[in-house]
Structures are given as structure tokens and as C-alpha cells.
Amino acid sequence: MSEATWRDHIALGAAADKGLHHVRVGEKYFGVSRLMYDLLSGLSSQNVPVDEAATLRHLQQTLSYGQSQKVYAQLQGFVAGASPSRSLWQSFLRGLIKFPLWRPSAAWTARFQGRILTPARVALSVLLGLASLGVAVVKSPALPPITAVGLGEVLTLWVLIIATTLVHELGHAMVAAHYGVRPRSVGVAIFFLQPAGYADVSDTWLYDRRVRFATALGGFMFQIYPLALASALWYATSNPLLGHYCLINLGYFVINLIPFVRTDGYWLLSNALGENNLMNKGTFTLRTLLRDPGQLGRMGAGDLSFALFGLASSLYVTGLYAYSLGFLWQLVPWRGNVPVLGVMVGLLLIGLIVREALRRRRVPRAQGVV
Numbered sequence: 001m002s003e004a005t006w007r008d009h010i011a012l013g014a015a016a017d018k019g020l021h022h023v024r025v026g027e028k029y030f031g032v033s034r035l036m037y038d039l040l041s042g043l044s045s046q047n048v049p050v051d052e053a054a055t056l057r058h059l060q061q062t063l064s065y066g067q068s069q070k071v072y073a074q075l076q077g078f079v080a081g082a083s084p085s086r087s088l089w090q091s092f093l094r095g096l097i098k099f100p101l102w103r104p105s106a107a108w109t110a111r112f113q114g115r116i117l118t119p120a121r122v123a124l125s126v127l128l129g130l131a132s133l134g135v136a137v138v139k140s141p142a143l144p145p146i147t148a149v150g151l152g153e154v155l156t157l158w159v160l161i162i163a164t165t166l167v168h169e170l171g172h173a174m175v176a177a178h179y180g181v182r183p184r185s186v187g188v189a190i191f192f193l194q195p196a197g198y199a200d201v202s203d204t205w206l207y208d209r210r211v212r213f214a215t216a217l218g219g220f221m222f223q224i225y226p227l228a229l230a231s232a233l234w235y236a237t238s239n240p241l242l243g244h245y246c247l248i249n250l251g252y253f254v255i256n257l258i259p260f261v262r263t264d265g266y267w268l269l270s271n272a273l274g275e276n277n278l279m280n281k282g283t284f285t286l287r288t289l290l291r292d293p294g295q296l297g298r299m300g301a302g303d304l305s306f307a308l309f310g311l312a313s314s315l316y317v318t319g320l321y322a323y324s325l326g327f328l329w330q331l332v333p334w335r336g337n338v339p340v341l342g343v344m345v346g347l348l349l350i351g352l353i354v355r356e357a358l359r360r361r362r363v364p365r366a367q368g369v370v
């Protein structure tokens with residue numbers, strides 16, 4: 001860490017919202033006053049090293065000694081972030097464990113700025129989407145059921161869908177770039193025990209809500225391209241494999257729109273509501289209620305909605321893991337010899353024990369916003 005400078009950890013937003021300027025320090029996004037914005041901007045642009053003495057020296061040009069120490073402690077906390085085991089557990093709960101493969105450059109971002117969401121391209125996506133839907137309506141009655149396909153075809157479909165998630169994620173990255181937001185990384189991930197692509201476009205938090213909303217839709221815009229190609233081929237050849245691919249691709253639109261995990265539907269909803277911490281508030285309110293059910297009578301409609309959202313989310317996450325385990329189970333040749341329920345309960349118990357162990361090790365950290 002000694003060679004690192006604040007430039008590696010600070011990202012400054014272009015937008016100001018209710019007098020607060022958007023910034024990122026480490027993995028945390030928040031709004032700060034103009035004074036703090038200028039301080040962070042100075043730390044970043046002057047390449048101040050992350051070490052204590054250099055940072056305090058810089059901060060004390062503006063702040064008192066006591067304030068400087070407080071700010072330094074908070075910044076240091078944001079940069080240190082959560083412990084690796086806790087981060088992994090959080091990723092598991094979110095259903096997404098990421099393996100970055102590529103960090104797009106500033107030049108890559110600049111190349112697509114203002115060039116992706118052109119009216120012609122958006123109109124083309126909508127038309128292709130509607131045409132694909134039409135093909136699905138016309139052709140699916142004659143399509144043999146998915147249970148009739150062999151293991152080889154199931155694996156082919158699986159690979160095609162994984163490739164589709166990569167195209168979808170590229171859509172998020174490209175639409176972010178359209179607004180001048182550089183994607184932090186693109187790669188593969190384990191999404192509810194299944195391989196998938198991912199694009200980290202979280203720096204859209206440095207911009208306004210409209211940018212995040214459009215970026216969340218960008219995945220669909222690109223996912224339509226392989227869908228339209230496969231639909232045209234399905235229409236022309238009536239090949240059942242293509243038919244199943246098209247229906248699964250369309251199914252992913254629907255699943256992606258369910259807002260109870262952090263998929264596109266969640267981001268669309270939270271940005272439409274202007275509620276940035278929907279998931280955290282939901283989980284927190286639900287936990288409060290579980291610890292002290294007596295609170296139920298005292299809760300207002302707002303908190304009650306958060307608790308309901310938290311409950312729906314917890315059930316959905318559990319359901320997705322169960323479904324995914326069930327799918328993988330189908331592929332295990334010796335599954336007849338092991339009791340399914342026993343394995344699932346076993347995995348659940350191991351998960352709970354690991355979680356409890358992590359919770360005990362967790363050191364309480366100071367809370368506060370710079």
C-alpha cells in the first residue's frame with residue numbers, strides 16, 4: 001500500500017444532487033459537500049500517497065488537526081474495505097462471485113461516448129425484439145418440449161446462454177461508455193452457481209439517475225441481437241434447438257426484471273423510485289422485525305414495505321439457489337445413490353456455520369460519512 005496514491009482509490013463524479021457531489025472512495029459511493037469534494041479532488045490530482053503523514057499534511061492545508069485525523073481515519077476505512085472472507089460471503093448472498101478479465105481503458109470508453117444510444121440503434125433494437133417475440137408466438141406451439149432434448153443439446157443450450165450473458169453484459173458496458181462512464185471491470189462470474197458474464201458499471205453512481213436507468217436497460221438492448229439472429233434462423237429452419245434457445249433468451253428477460261436480487265429489474269426499480277439502498281433497507285428492516293416481532297404494530301407503511309421487500313428477496317435468493325442446485329443435480333451421474341434432501345440440508349448447515357464463524361470474527365468498524 002505504501003506506493004499507492006489516492007488517485008487509485010478516488011473517483012470523482014460529474015453530477016451534484018441536492019448540493020452533494022458524487023464521489024467514490026475505495027468501494028464506497030456517497031455524496032459530499034463542495035469542501036470535501038475539493039479536498040478529495042486535491043488528494044487525487046496531486047497524487048498524494050495513501051500513507052498517514054502525507055495525507056494528513058495535505059488535509060491540514062484546509063482542515064484542523066482533529067478534523068484531518070477524523071477524515072483520514074474514514075478514508076482509510078473505505079480503502080481497506082471489508083475482509084476477503086466477508087466480501088466473499090456478501091458476494092454469495094448477492095448470488096454473484098466475480099472474476100475480472102478485462103478493465104476497459106479510458107480510450108475504449110471515449111471511443112463509444114455518445115455513439116451507442118443513437119435513435120436508429122434504439123429503434124432497431126425495439127423492432128428486432130418485437131419481431132423475435134412474434135416468431136416465438138407463431139412457432140412455439142409446434143416446438144417439442146424441452147424435456148424431450150438430450151443431454152448434448154442441454155449442454156449446447158447452456159453454453160449458448162452463457163455466451164448470451166456476455167453479450168448482455170457488454171451492452172451494460174457500452175451504454176455506460178455512451179455516457180462517458182468507464183466500466184471498472186468486465187469478466188465472468190458465478191451467478192447463483194451458474195457461469196455468466198458480468199460488467200461492473202458501478203461508477204454510474206457518480207452520475208445521475210438517468211444514466212443508471214439507461215445503463216440497466218443496455219443489457220437488454222444487446223441481448224436482443226443474438227435473440228433476433230436465432231429467431232430468424234428458427235423461423236427459417238424450425239430447428240428445435242434454436243427454438244429452445246429463443247424461449248430461454250426471452251425467459252431471461254423476464255427473470256432479469258424480477259427486482260428481488262441485484263439484477264437489472266432491481267436497478268430499474270431502485271432508480272425509478274430514487275431509493276438507492278432499497279435492498280439494504282429491506283434486509284435491515286426484515287432483520288429488525290425478526291429480532292423483535294413486537295415492532296410490527298409500530299411500523300409505518302414505508303418500513304412495512306421495506307420489510308416485505310426484504311422477505312420477498314430472501315425467499316427468492318433461497319429459491320434461486322435451490323433451483324440452481326436442482327439443475328446441477330440433473331447433470332450428476334451418480335445422483336441416485338445420494339439422498340438429495342440430505343445434501344441440501346448439509347450444504348445449508350455448512351453455510352450457516354461458516355456464516356456464524358465469520359460474524360464472530362467481524363470487528364466492529366466506526367460508522368460515519370465524510
Ligand SMILES: [Zn+2]
Binds near residue numbers: 168169219220256264
Ligand atoms: Zn443486465
